[in-house]
Amino acid sequence: MDAEDIQAMLEKNGEVMVAVTEFDVPLELHLHDTEVTEDMVRLELTDGKLKFDVDEVVGAWQHTHSLADFGLE
Secondary structure: OOHHHHHHHHHHHOEEEEEEOOOOOOEEEEHHHEEEOOOEEEEEEOOEEEEEEHHHEEEEEEOOOOOHHHOOO
């Protein structure tokens, strides 16, 4: 994926899930705590910063929640 696509998804949806080759689980990015540059994604966490290369992002999708996710079905 490229930086423009990731940034566009973030701006459209406010949050996005990404699969990154160096991590075993998907990461949840939010518009308010994520910076995407041409080469790098930087995620501001409560206890530090996580940085990875844009080239390492191999997939992205809209992150959604359902009533069932919260036990409200």
